[in-house]
Amino acid sequence: MSASPTTPSEPATRERLVAAMTDALQRRGLHGVGLSEVLQAAQAPKGVLYHHFPGGKNELAVAAIESSVAWLLQALDRLVQRPGAHPVDALRQWVSTAQQALERSGFEQGCPLATVALESTPGDLQIRAALAAGFAALRERLAALLAQAGAAPERATSLATLVVAAYEGALMQARVAGTGAPLQQTADVLLAMLAAELPPPPGA
């Protein structure tokens, strides 16, 4: 009701473009999907894309990466803030959500950061900067969570890097194997290791 009459649908169109690019990155990566497919999925003409993202496909990809990181951090925060939640339980739920998305999509839908990270070359400056910042933010949030649960700060940083690494590499193996088993095995070993290292939650 309060939207400007000259730009009635701007926020929605921008969001649809970002959502369509995020979906493409999760399924096929940046090079595997054409701009026309993204525009069709977003129901947006080409001119609207360049209005919101003058840098075109790459700038839209950066926005999708940033939006995905924000979403992942929010999802992690929601899991952690549940009453009595231990980091190990939150991480198990996080992995389980990713595994369900992968399985429900017939092993097509993975992490929105991973494929474009491997496709990127050193010349893709803005995309690599967004990805580096995104992975760093995920590591920092996980490290803070582990430090809060009793890990020494430096140890928490290394453990967080291992958790992100194991998550991405297990999703990769599960994707091509067509079974969630690699994700399950990786989570079991890694989370048992974290549980043995961190003090038990209060009241446990």
Added chain:
Amino acid sequence: MSASPTTPSEPATRERLVAAMTDALQRRGLHGVGLSEVLQAAQAPKGVLYHHFPGGKNELAVAAIESSVAWLLQALDRLVQRPGAHPVDALRQWVSTAQQALERSGFEQGCPLATVALESTPGDLQIRAALAAGFAALRERLAALLAQAGAAPERATSLATLVVAAYEGALMQARVAGTGAPLQQTADVLLAMLAAELPPPPGA
């Protein structure tokens, strides 16, 4: 001297094609590189490609995946067979070699299986079959190594899946960060965990 005069350079041409595709997969993945670039790098005309690989780019990619897996297994075997080598030392050397290749290439050259694994969709039947077999072979060789060093068989299988996952996910983070630190941190935590779990090598 003993080569047939009608096909004097066949093995060398096939090998050059596989090597050029492997290099492309390591740097940009399957979708990021054009067939013409691969042919140019291999100094091979298009007709020669279809003579060796009637299925074209995808069949060449499958051959590059299989060749890469054979090479990775041989490299691992060489590290393990060194006198007095403990699996943890062999894995440290393996990660170190990958880290050096990534750094020397200016953070462009990664694992030849990883990018195409994430680019692949469920419809890429032959590529996914080659990748699934490749990752399974790597996991099995690592599991045998860990079992030989004293891990219980089922535990060795899970640990091997975690090692492959951590390796791929750490390479991914190092690639976009432009520093080997995520690979170093991941290896330090993971290999210390393996060292604590496996009996010390004889004479240690």
